Amino acid sequence: MRNKKNTPIIKNASYSFLFGGxxxxxxxxxxxxxxxxxxxEVKDARSLMTLQLILVASLLTGLNLxxxxxxxxxxxxxxxxxxxxxxxxxxxxEYKPEGFFLGICANVFKLAGSVIACGVFFGIIVSLVRFLGxxx
Numbered sequence: 351m352r353n354k355k356n357t358p359i360i361k362n363a364s365y366s367f368l369f370g371g372x373x374x375x376x377x378x379x380x381x382x383x384x385x386x387x388x389x390x391e392v393k394d395a396r397s398l399m400t401l402q403l404i405l406v407a408s409l410l411t412g413l414n415l416x417x418x419x420x421x422x423x424x425x426x427x428x429x430x431x432x433x434x435x436x437x438x439x440x441x442x443x444e445y446k447p448e449g450f451f452l453g454i455c456a457n458v459f460k461l462a463g464s465v466i467a468c469g470v471f472f473g474i475i476v477s478l479v480r481f482l483g484x485x486x
Contacts, residue, residue, distance in 0.1 A: 369426030
């Protein structure tokens with residue numbers, strides 16, 4: 351039997367839950383701020399919150415802080431919006447030396463391409479199920 355390092359599953363799950371919850375709480379607070387202070391409707395406040403979380407995640411990635419937070423938070427930072435922004439920004443940073451078009455534009459979707467493809471695929475499946483459910 352090989353030597354296997356024990357992974358602290360309970361600790362990692364707790365950190366993931368905590369950090370994922372904190373990111374979600376920040377999202378809710380941003381929605382409330384956008385509604386009350388910026389006088390936006392709920393739909394617009396939610397859209398702006400999405401952009402704000404993307405901006406913060408991209409800035410943290412650019413400052414090399416997102417990965418450090420991710421090591422503490424385990425999988426808690428893989429919430430779709432912030433995790434997707436991190437993958438796009440880190441990919442763009444990695445290929446920047448190759449130039450804008452051949453570097454960034456050509457390679458920015460390498461990491462996130464599978465996420466987009468799965469999202470489109472399952473979006474179509476859910477739409478078909480919903481449409482067929484309405485026919486029955």
